[in-house]
Amino acid sequence: VVRRGASGERSYDKLLGGLLADGFDERSCRSRYQSVMYRRRPGRRPPAYLVSKLRQQEALQRRCGPGTAAYGHALEQLRSGKSGGDTVGAQDCRYLVSISYRGLGNRILATASAFLYAVLTGRVLLVDPSNEMGELFCEPFPDTTWLLPPGFPLASYTNFSISTAESYGNMLRNKVIRTDAAGDVPAFLYVHLDHDATEQDKFFFCDEDQRVLRNIPWLVMRTDNYIVPGLFLVPGFQDELGRLFPEPDTVFHHAVRYLFHPSNHVWGLVARYYDAYLATAQQRVGIQVRVFGSQPNSPELLEQITRCTQKEGLLPEVLLAAADPVAPGPSRKTKAVLVTSLKSWYYEKLKGMYWERAAATGEAVSVQQPSHEEFQRSGARSHDAKAWAEIYLLSLTDALVTTAWSTFGYVAQGLGGLRPWVMYRPDNETHVPDPPCGRDVSMEPCFHAPPFYDCRLKRGADTGKIVPQVQHCIDMSWGLKIV
Ligand code: GDP
Known part of the structure; x- marks a missing residue:
């Protein structure tokens, strides 16, 4: 949001309507407050309730995060393998480790x-630092770290997979855990929501299973998916999600702008490239x-790109080679196309193409x-770092x-608040899909491996028809997305 100050200078809403917490050292993470100057569109405004919930989460992360007494206590519990009873007190800290x-x-x-x-379940989020997670992103929560420190007692957690005995799905299948009877709860549980998750793993998206998970101090989760459409299917989360996101199509937009700020090195790549190649154009595509x-260069894909962009009016058509070029003039419009x-x-x-014609x-x-x-x-x-800069x-x-x-x-679409034109996946590599692309229904990501189960009716179901906010994706017919 650009405002003019009393003296006419531009002022920016650096905190994005309260989405971002104030009080970070700007030099340690320049992108956090500078990115607003690079965005022409202000993005959607976060609701006041979401803002207050984010401040609460930050307080929780500080109270329970690495280095605190609570964290030390919780690690002890994990080492001992005991959860400390079947109900967790309000003061106890519970954790979610994301692989x-x-x-x-x-x-x-x-x-x-x-x-x-x-946020929905009042847990502290800790992120596995593998794969440069600490190098690519700034810390999102003030005065604490979201990176899981070395020495975590579950030494092989990064190898947890579909066959891990402590996965929720396997514990259910082996009747180590039951949803219909109270009993001792373990100190930790592994939530396997990867693309290959089983039907039992996906009972995660049912109310009665969430009631079991609630009391377990440590959850370790593996997913390569955007599982949030599945959370909208859980009745116990629906009221809170409705309050946090009165506009459901903004869930990821707010989450990604809140959490992911390029580190200074990556921000340098973004800002230098933008300033040099994109800033002066009147429009950027x-x-x-x-x-x-391993794929060969595909003339069909090239044709799909040109057909899509020209049909949708995003790029101009070109004149025949012999046609008179338009005389240059100061009013000529400029368009910068960024290909990644x-x-x-x-x-x-x-x-x-645009040079020769x-x-x-x-x-x-x-x-x-x-x-x-x-x-x-x-x-x-x-x-x-390049991949992150290019997404940005x-x-x-x-x-x-x-x-x-x-x-x-x-x-990219979530960060930018953009509803993209999606180039459809061809059924056959030698055919250009017709139409070549379509405007997406929302800027939300698609959940590629959703549950196909109605928890209430206890049978298979079309989960794109259970709540109005969750529908099938246009790019993957069985996927689910929030609209
Ligand atoms: P997905 O596989 O398309 O869903 O996207 P991911 O980001 O999860 O994985 C693809 C990875 O391949 C990226 O993270 C990059 O490492 C690399 N990659 C794919 N496309 C590009 C691109 O256009 N630019 C760069 N720099 N890297 C890319």
Whole structure:
């Protein structure tokens, strides 16, 4: 939000309507307060109730976080394997450890999901520091750390998987835990909500199972998904979610802007690139071309990109080679196109197209791509820093085109508050989908591996039809998203 001060200078709402806490050292994390100067659109305003809940969560993180007496006590409990009774006192601290793995987009969706679950259930969120989580992002909570310190008693937690005996699904299956009888609760439990989660694992999204989980001091969660649409299916969370997010399509938008601030190194990549290549254009269009290192360059995909952008009026058509170029003039409009991809071929073709031919609108079109890393190398420092910078740059555009199924694009759209045009996934690699793309129904990410179970009726169900806020995604028909 840009306001004019008494003397006419621009002033910015650096705290994004109270979403961000005041009092951080600005130099240690420049992006936190500078990013607002790079956004043309102010983003959606956080509701007052959400703001107060975030301040409460920050207080909880400080009271119970690493280094506190409460944290030491909770670690002791975990080492002893006892939960200290079957009900937890209001003063006791309970924790959620989120495992960080896979690509950067997946990691951000997983962490944002864990955060929202922690807020809903009054848990302290601690993030596994693997894969550069401490290097890429600033600390989101003032005067404490969200990174799980070394020496965590569950030494092999990063290897927890579908077959871990302590997973909620396996404990249910093996009747170590039951939802219909009170009993001793363990000191910790593993919540497996990965793409391969079983039906039992996904009972997580049922009320009676949440009642069991509530009293367990330590939960360790693995997901590579945005599970929040599933939380909207849990009746016990619905009232609170409604108060926190009266506009349900803003859940991820608020969560991602609250939690993920590029570290100073990454912010340098973002700001220098923006200032040099994007700042002066009248309009910025982002095109995210998700390809895999092993795929050959695809003329069909290139055609899908041009058909989509021209049909939707995002990029101009080009004149025939022989046609008269439009005379240059001072009023010529400028458009900067930011392409992100592991490969440079698509960018080179687009750039060549607008160099060799004149735009039918007379616009001057520049096409840029910050990097082409060729292969995915998640966890490698400079690779992940570039990926994060490019996600962020995409979020600073005025119109965004994304690739179906990609969490990389989901993060950009949420940060930017953009409802993207999604390029559909072709059924067959040699065909350009028709239509090539469609406008997404909301800026929320798609939950790729949702439950297909109605907890109340205790049978399989179409979970896209249970509550009005949760529907199927346009890029993945079985996925769920908040609208
Ligand atoms: P998803 O696999 O598309 O859902 O997205 P992820 O972000 O989870 O994983 C893809 C990873 O591949 C990224 O995190 C990057 O490491 C790399 N990658 C994919 N596309 C790009 C790109 O356009 N630019 C850069 N720099 N890296 C990319």
